[in-house]
Amino acid sequence: MSLTPLTLGYIPLVDAAPLIIARELGFAEQEGLALSLRAAPSWSTLRDLVALGQIEGAHMLAPVPVATALGLGGLPTRLDALCVLSVGGNTVGVSTALADQMRKAGHGFDFADATAAGTSLIAAAGQTLRIGVPFPFSMHAELLYYWLGALGLEAPQALDVRTLPPPLMAEALAAGDIDAFCVGAPWGSIAVENGSGELLLPTSAIWSFAPEKVLATRHDWAESEPDLAARLIRTMWRACRWLAEPFNRMTASEILARPDYLNLPAEMLERSLSGALVISPRGDQRMTPRFLHFHEGAATFPWRSQAGWIAARLAARTGLDRDAAQRAAKQVFRSDLYRDALASTAAPLPGASEKLEGALDAPTEVTTQSGSLILQPDRFFDGQVFDPAEK
Amino acid sequence: MPDRLSIVIVEQDRERALLIVDSLRASGDHEIHVISERHGLARLISERNPDVVLVDVASPSRDMLEELTLASSPLDRPVAMFVDQSSDSLTRAAIEAGVSAYVVDGMAPGRIKPVLDAAITRFHMFQSMRAELAATKRALEERKIIDRAKGVLMKARGLSEDEAYALLRKTAMDQGKKMVDVAEALVTAAGLLS
Numbered sequence: 001m002s003l004t005p006l007t008l009g010y011i012p013l014v015d016a017a018p019l020i021i022a023r024e025l026g027f028a029e030q031e032g033l034a035l036s037l038r039a040a041p042s043w044s045t046l047r048d049l050v051a052l053g054q055i056e057g058a059h060m061l062a063p064v065p066v067a068t069a070l071g072l073g074g075l076p077t078r079l080d081a082l083c084v085l086s087v088g089g090n091t092v093g094v095s096t097a098l099a100d101q102m103r104k105a106g107h108g109f110d111f112a113d114a115t116a117a118g119t120s121l122i123a124a125a126g127q128t129l130r131i132g133v134p135f136p137f138s139m140h141a142e143l144l145y146y147w148l149g150a151l152g153l154e155a156p157q158a159l160d161v162r163t164l165p166p167p168l169m170a171e172a173l174a175a176g177d178i179d180a181f182c183v184g185a186p187w188g189s190i191a192v193e194n195g196s197g198e199l200l201l202p203t204s205a206i207w208s209f210a211p212e213k214v215l216a217t218r219h220d221w222a223e224s225e226p227d228l229a230a231r232l233i234r235t236m237w238r239a240c241r242w243l244a245e246p247f248n249r250m251t252a253s254e255i256l257a258r259p260d261y262l263n264l265p266a267e268m269l270e271r272s273l274s275g276a277l278v279i280s281p282r283g284d285q286r287m288t289p290r291f292l293h294f295h296e297g298a299a300t301f302p303w304r305s306q307a308g309w310i311a312a313r314l315a316a317r318t319g320l321d322r323d324a325a326q327r328a329a330k331q332v333f334r335s336d337l338y339r340d341a342l343a344s345t346a347a348p349l350p351g352a353s354e355k356l357e358g359a360l361d362a363p364t365e366v367t368t369q370s371g372s373l374i375l376q377p378d379r380f381f382d383g384q385v386f387d388p389a390e391k
Numbered sequence: 392m393p394d395r396l397s398i399v400i401v402e403q404d405r406e407r408a409l410l411i412v413d414s415l416r417a418s419g420d421h422e423i424h425v426i427s428e429r430h431g432l433a434r435l436i437s438e439r440n441p442d443v444v445l446v447d448v449a450s451p452s453r454d455m456l457e458e459l460t461l462a463s464s465p466l467d468r469p470v471a472m473f474v475d476q477s478s479d480s481l482t483r484a485a486i487e488a489g490v491s492a493y494v495v496d497g498m499a500p501g502r503i504k505p506v507l508d509a510a511i512t513r514f515h516m517f518q519s520m521r522a523e524l525a526a527t528k529r530a531l532e533e534r535k536i537i538d539r540a541k542g543v544l545m546k547a548r549g550l551s552e553d554e555a556y557a558l559l560r561k562t563a564m565d566q567g568k569k570m571v572d573v574a575e576a577l578v579t580a581a582g583l584l585s
Contacts, residue, residue, distance in 0.1 A: 042454040048491070052483050073460045075482065136458050163458045165451035168429060177430055 003034035004228065008215075009046045009058035012039055012262045014185035014272045015086040015213050016059050017252055018294060022239035024255050030238070031231040039261075042165065043135045044074065050216060051077040057217035057232065059085060065216050066310045066329045067137035070320055080222045081214035081307070081333050082341075083233050083300045085240065088204040089212050089272065089292030090140055091188035092117075092131075094180045095173045096281070098124055099198040109198070111279055111286035114205040114381035118151040121200065125179055129153065132164035132172055132181040139203065139210050140182040142313045147206045150382045155317075170196040184212070185272030185292060186264060192278055193268065199279035202288045207358070209297070209378030211306045214333075222337060230341035237300055237347055244295035249273045290376065297363070297376030298350055300338075305354040305388035307333035312386070326388065330354075348373035357386040396506065397422045399441040401432065401452060411445070411510060418509040433458045443503060444493040445510050448486055456493055485511055533571040540574035543581045 010016040028035035040046035065079040107120035133140040166187040191197035257266035275291035311329030335353040402408040408425045432455045544555035563570040
């Protein structure tokens with residue numbers, strides 16, 4: 001059988017793992033795809049490469065297709081999220097000076113309690129808290145606004161969230177341009193490793209089931225190539241299932257560590273995959289179960305309610321109509337294509353495409369089209385519940 | 392609207408920035424600023440308040456410009472990634488050439504086209520120059536290694552220069568490797584054994 005060539009773009013991050021594993025371990029081939037991968041220098045360039053049709057799809061920040069649908073940033077070409085690729089995986093870090101100050105004020109750096117960490121951070125920061133994120137349309141930015149906003153810090157007066165490419169984050173911390181950062185793995189670990197910062201919190205402590213990256217393609221491509229899109233979804237689902245096996249973490253880290261992918265020590269990458277993060281240059285370690293995950297609890301299912309949450313947040317921040325924004329956003333998370341693609345497999349498919357976000361405190365069994373599925377806790381740190389049907 | 396366009400080029404490489412500036416000057420009388428600073432890029436740009444911002448597609452700093460697409464106050468002039476009204480061919484050409492353009496919303500495509508055309512040519516030219524330079528450097532490096540490997544063979548086996556070269560070439564062909572790789576292995580081994 002001849003393979004169909006397909007190119008996907010990615011940013012060299014730990015959560016690009018599903019694409020890299022799909023190519024390296026033959027999950028793409030199994031679906032008849034000759035997968036080529038292309039690293040991109042920035043999120044905006046990656047998005048534009050997809051929008052202009054130079055690559056078929058990409059590993060993308062979950063809010064990017066939503067922002068594009070709302071007319072924020074980039075070309076007006078509609079992008080669709082075919083599936084979620086990862087949940088969680090980001091860390092908030094602070095400069096070593098700020099960490100010392102927080103420690104003196106009594107913060108314990110438990111790396112779990114978002115209320116305590118946020119309160120302490122706000123108290124230590126002075127007039128304006130300046131935090132670097134990789135992109136204006138990112139879960140990093142949305143979760144920071146959500147977390148610190150709920151604790152009373154008002155943006156933009158007291159909270160200045162600014163975009164900085166992760167490779168420049170350490171430099172900016174050292175220069176005093178920013179007080180803190182929120183980045184994806186492995187950049188948090190790199191900041192710890194080179195002594196420029198300490199980790200304060202995993203973003204999973206803010207929202208325990210936050211969609212992080214999605215597989216995005218042009219809407220037109222997904223519509224005109226339904227068979228290829230379905231093969232791509234199945235490929236990603238299998239790669240993500242493989243990544244979820246604890247036994248496979250070492251192999252995954254070794255593959256990701258290669259010079260042509262992340263070009264970093266495998267040990268550092270394994271920390272993110274296992275959730276055993278070193279949080280300070282002194283070597284303190286914290287275990288965060290489900291820090292970054294790929295499969296459990298239908299992790300790759302593109303819930304329309306997740307898109308709704310992102311849209312509601314973006315709308316509030318940019319002054320767009322909340323209802324219209326949510327309606328547009330839900331269209332781009334393609335739970336319909338996901339269902340069609342996986343109907344013939346063993347993948348458990350949720351009965352609904354929307355859920356209350358933040359309602360589950362514990363793993364919960366739900367019925368599916370073909371049996372049952374255990375959904376993972378998805379609560380927000382402040383106990384709020386997001387109802388996608390609420391106007 | 393005045394005829395003069397205010398253009399900001401975000402480029403760290405001085406030589407490349409100068410090339411682009413020259414080319415833009417030739418396309419019209421513009422007010423051009425080059426920003427090479429990576430810190431506070433968004434702030435520096437809003438201080439200049441330009442009509443057009445040109446930035447290398449391959450630069451990670453490009454993400455910092457995306458911030459400008461979100462007008463944070465009503466007084467800000469919104470900025471957008473340049474899109475040709477009729478088709479996206481010019482944008483596509485620009486991205487392929489390695490330049491992305493952000494323009495103030497509402498600017499007529501006719502005004503930006505000559506600027507972008509000039510930038511595209513320069514970005515193209517610079518890229519091919521850089522590729523050529525890298526290829527030349529690599530070729531020189533390879534020749535040095537092969538020369539050293541030839542020297543090792545001539546000394547160890549008493550071969551002439553031509554014979555040494557022929558032996559290297561034959562070995563590379565037999566093993567399906569590049570000659571420079573065989574030469575490199577030989578030089579390394581000789582270094583270890585001496």
